[in-house]
Amino acid sequence: MAQNPERRAALVNAAIEVLAREGARGLTFRAVDVEANVPKGTASNYFASRDDLFDQVGKRIHERMGPDPSVIEEGGRKPQNLALAIEYMQGLFGRITRDRTGYLALQELRLEAVRRPELRTTLTRTISENLERDIGFHLDSGLPGDRSTVLMLYLAMNALIVEHLTLPGVLEGIDTERLVADLVTRAVATPDAGARSRPRTPGPTAS
Structure with a gap:
């Protein structure tokens, strides 16, 4: 059909x-x-099934949360420094805050994946691929930090976003834009652990 x-x-x-x-x-x-x-x-x-629907929902959520290609293109013309890394993470936080529904749906998918092995497999694959893409983008761009930097930012940003979108009162009165800047600054405080060349890929997404 x-x-x-x-x-x-x-x-x-x-x-x-x-x-x-x-x-x-x-x-x-x-x-x-x-x-x-x-x-x-x-x-x-x-x-074909609810599993198929769950799978399609997961893929679509990550598409919705991805950056506009023009933002990445513009970023490529800027110095690849701490200021740009902060700008990317603040942009990520803003995008997801504006698409609260999409991110909450992603958390529901995570919970459902605990009970549905097939969904767990596909969601794990999707999120793992996105994370590896973000690590590759960071390293290839020459942004400050190494693989561990991106992993720390991934974990810290996810925790911040969950808190902000589910229990905003916990962070009431806190300047989240400044907080994101502090998170990035602390994550890249250690020297870059090395570079490796990979094909240039789209910029940071959330998982």
């Missing part, structure tokens, strides 16, 4: 809304149909 790519994308985005609002148990084909305002049975015609 021929499928409409635009309708498929709309269904996946609708699934993200449902997942963020109702959790994994609420993510049914019928709920997606209602959210997308399409006839009953539409989602089941586009996705």
Whole structure:
């Protein structure tokens, strides 16, 4: 059966809304149909199973959270220094804050992956690939720091984002932009542990 790519994308985005609002148990084909305002049975015609739907949702979330290519292009023309590393991380924090639904849906996927081995396998692969891409981008760009720097930033930024999006009152009154700058500054405080050449790839994403 021929499928409409635009309708498929709309269904996946609708699934993200449902997942963020109702959790994994609420993510049914019928709920997606209602959210997308399409006839009953539409989602089941586009996705082979709920596992397929979960997989597509995970891929779409990472696409939504990725940086605009123009931002990376502009960054490539700037000095690859601490200031640019801070700018990238502040941009990441801003993007995800604006797409709160997408990030909350990703956390629901993580929780569901604990119970669904197939989802755990695909989500692990997607997030691992994104992390390796970010490490490669950082090293190849000549930004300050090494592989451990990126790993520390990955863990610190994820913790900050979860706190900010789920329990914002905990960080009430804290200047998050300044906090991100401090995190980056401390993470790159040690000398670069070495460089290696890789093909240039798109910039930082969140996992």
